[in-house]
Amino acid sequence: MMKSVVGAGAVILITLIVIVMVGALDRPSPESEQPLQAGREAAATATPDTADSANAVEVGSESAAPISSPQSQYPVVAVIDGDTIDVEIDGEVKRVRYIGINTPETVHPTRDVECFGEEASARNKTLVLDMKVGLEKDVSETDKYGRLLRYVYVGGVMVNETLVREGYASVSTYPPDVRHTERFLIAETAARTEGRGLWGAGCEPYASGAKDVGEVEAEGSASACLIKGNIAIESGEHIYHLPGCEYYEATRINEEKGERWFCSEEEALAAGWRRALNCPAYP
Secondary structure, three states: OHHHHHHHHHHHHHHHHHHHHHHHHHOOOHHHHHHHHHHHHHHHHOOHHHHHHHHOOOEOEOOOOOOOOOOOOEEEEEEEEOOEEEEEEOOEEEEEEEOOEEOOOOOOOOOOOOOOHHHHHHHHHHHHOOOEEEEEOOOOOEOOOOOEEEEEEEOOEEHHHHHHHOOOOEEOOEOOEOOOHHHHHHHHHHHHHOOOHHHOOOOOOOOOOOOOHHHHHHHHHHHHOOEEEEEOOOOOOEEEEOOOOOOOOOOOOOHHHOOEEEOOHHHHHHOOOEEOOOOOOOO
């Protein structure tokens, strides 16, 4: 009898030990609970910025990272041409010039309508007329004509960049307003590669990679001088670009800040410029 009681007690004891051990194995340790709880807290407190970061594309690719549009929105009351609009700000109409780009002329007082100018104006109207736009300032408030200098947005889309990417505008940057120059250069490269808009065969001299239409008209017989003497924004170094150089078409000459055109490499070298490192030989 005693042996039966002892045997039954042993079985019960062993069963209890097994139950305790199984319960201990199923329970997460404090260390394993911490990352789970941290993950829950992070998910609960996530902001749109952290969520959107997963969708960002590395700058330098075909489509750069999304841009947040300025919060303040202003109605566009008129489109002057491809890169200029009138916007109502606090009850007053202000003229706004798009930063960093240039579209062919349609309303210039001394020039004829340039190739693809009317198309650029029409596209600008489609993008912004009767819309509310966000305005982003760079460094300068206005240009010498009193126009506000701004990057213009509809929603999260920068209109300046859109016009360049679609071939309606070329890159035309002037320091110190160079915040989005890299984006514009990427967009122009894509447009040129695919022959869009003013980079198509029907628009000379854009398509040939020479000069802007207005520059060729203004220079007359000097238009054969196609070497661009550029002054680097950051270093101030004097560098010339030959036709066929990687950044030749994207380079714009501003003679007011000392940049110039050269007719030969010898002339450029004698003036103190050096050849861009990515340039081929020029005949």
